[in-house]
Amino acid sequence: MSANPRVADYAIAEQFIQRWSPRAFTAEPIAEDTLLSFFEAARWAPSAYNSQPWRFLFARRDTPNWERFLGVLNEFNRSWAQHASALVLVISKTTFTAPGASEETPALWHTFDTGSAWGHLALQASISGWHTHGMAGFDQALARKELKIPDGYELHAMVAIGKLGDKASLAEYLQAREVPSPRKPLSELAAEGDFSL
Secondary structure, three states: OOOOOOOOOOOOHHHHHHHHOOOOOOOOOOOOHHHHHHHHHHOOOOOOOHOEEEEEEEEOOOOOHHHHHHHHHHHHHHHHOOOOOEEEEEEOOOOOEOHHHHHHHEEOHHHHHHHHHHHHHHHHHHOOEEEEEEEOOOOHHHHHOOOOOOOEEEEEEEEEOOOOHHHHHHHHHHOOOOOOOOOOOOHHHHHHOOOOO
């Protein structure tokens, strides 16, 4: 992509508007150290009580786990994500042990904190020349069974990671959508004081 049509309403670092979620990938392998650097960035996300509830399960293409991860995606996502370099399942621990406590209690903010970690991962991938695409379309029950995820963990999303490919590799109806998506005006998203959005 040579020209990014996105324009920020206020001054921000370029990395935020350069990151986007394509579906066309090149199917090239990703080095384990490269992928682990994305998780390393996620590791430094903020979390309540520093509880760090996020967990990431992953498979790199051309490895024994690849087909298992691909198999939990719905048919639509599998049709394009099969060309990714890695697939990641984002989950979070639903309980934590508060400082000074001896028993675990519900971590009511585990989804909020895990979203922060996913954002760190996506930005680090983008800065490193890779792209990510989050997906809600996967079979949660099958993923839990197939990947042996115990109770006490919530499954949130799958993520495809890869190098940007040629949009001609996508089904024709997806090719026109293969551009950075716009954003709502900030005035629709943030308000000072009472809710007025």
